Amino acid sequence: MSLNHVRPWRNIYRRKSRQIMVGDVAVGGDAPIAVQTMTNTLTTDVAATVAQVQAAAEAGADIVRVSVPDEASSKALKEIVRESPVPIVADIHFHYRRGIEAAEAGAACLRINPGNIGDEKRVKEVIKAARDHNCSIRVGVNAGSLEKHLLEKYGEPCPEAMVESGLEHIRILQDNDFHEFKISVKASDVFLSAAAYQGIAEATDAPIHLGITEAGGLVSGTIKSAIGLGNLLWMGIGDTIRVSLSADPVEEVKVGYEILKSLGLRHRGVNIISCPSCARQGFDVIKTVEALEQRLEHIKTPMSLSIIGCVVNGPGEALMTDVGFTGGGAGSGMVYLAGKASHKMSNDQMIDHIVEEVEKKAAELDAAQEAAE
Numbered sequence: 001m002s003l004n005h006v007r008p009w010r011n012i013y014r015r016k017s018r019q020i021m022v023g024d025v026a027v028g029g030d031a032p033i034a035v036q037t038m039t040n041t042l043t044t045d046v047a048a049t050v051a052q053v054q055a056a057a058e059a060g061a062d063i064v065r066v067s068v069p070d071e072a073s074s075k076a077l078k079e080i081v082r083e084s085p086v087p088i089v090a091d092i093h094f095h096y097r098r099g100i101e102a103a104e105a106g107a108a109c110l111r112i113n114p115g116n117i118g119d120e121k122r123v124k125e126v127i128k129a130a131r132d133h134n135c136s137i138r139v140g141v142n143a144g145s146l147e148k149h150l151l152e153k154y155g156e157p158c159p160e161a162m163v164e165s166g167l168e169h170i171r172i173l174q175d176n177d178f179h180e181f182k183i184s185v186k187a188s189d190v191f192l193s194a195a196a197y198q199g200i201a202e203a204t205d206a207p208i209h210l211g212i213t214e215a216g217g218l219v220s221g222t223i224k225s226a227i228g229l230g231n232l233l234w235m236g237i238g239d240t241i242r243v244s245l246s247a248d249p250v251e252e253v254k255v256g257y258e259i260l261k262s263l264g265l266r267h268r269g270v271n272i273i274s275c276p277s278c279a280r281q282g283f284d285v286i287k288t289v290e291a292l293e294q295r296l297e298h299i300k301t302p303m304s305l306s307i308i309g310c311v312v313n314g315p316g317e318a319l320m321t322d323v324g325f326t327g328g329g330a331g332s333g334m335v336y337l338a339g340k341a342s343h344k345m346s347n348d349q350m351i352d353h354i355v356e357e358v359e360k361k362a363a364e365l366d367a368a369q370e371a372a373e
């Protein structure tokens, strides 16, 4: 990640991790932090699952996880993988056969804890299947399902127990000369997660998948994840993230991106800077921003747009954005392009007009990017 020498207070020093591949997506090292989500359809309902994977990918998901609880799901997985525009991670619990079937079905990664799938022979078979099919593995420690011997040793789920669990699973992979793995140590408690992740980040150079598990609904889960994941990312920890919400996977992807965008770690689509509005506003800021968020969803080019109610903060914010609109008086406002006041526009036409200006700017930025490549 590039460091900002002009504004060093923006720098994030990312932990150096080994790079692995999840399908064609690089994870770890200097690869962009990948955004993941998980489907919540029945995996055996191929059409519904593929539709959800596609919607998540359209919203920006780099990788999507799918549950594989039974043999019928393993069969469906093959078709899902074929139709998916992004690599698929198969979520496996306990059943080593499912792990083998998922690798054979083309999963790019298995989320499986090798210590929980039985004797050494079974573990070796799963690892062999992963290796034979170019499949990486995510060791997924969860505070809610820690091994009995660790709970006995530590008395309760704690960061040390989670780190130890993760290292035990990792050791099995390493003993089998398998190194294409990443690790997560999730908990629904922000403090527990953050401490466990800091511990595991020091104990291994494996790429880290971040998540606060069972975070909650759209608003509460977003806040919890933003605090937990946001702090870890700020410390430089995390190579892929999943925001777990009791909501549509598309929302998880949007929130994941917003967290990365706020830390300047990834950019995608229009970053709207808008004021909360007050009695000074020259137009209805809240309704306008709501409408623009919807109308600009199709823009993938990273760019910024300021929508500010009045001249108190409008010109200053517009200075730093690609397109800006500041409310004035008498039913019109000022449009700013590349930080400079450009022309006036009436409030009743401004939404259509801003959409046009943003589309124009996005096309310009895309062309400049292509020319530079």
Ligand code: SF4
Residues within 6 Å of the ligand: 275, 276, 277, 278, 279, 280, 281, 282, 308, 309, 310, 311, 312, 313, 314
């Ligand atoms: S920018 Fe203007 S309209 Fe917006 S909150 Fe501030 S004073 Fe109010």
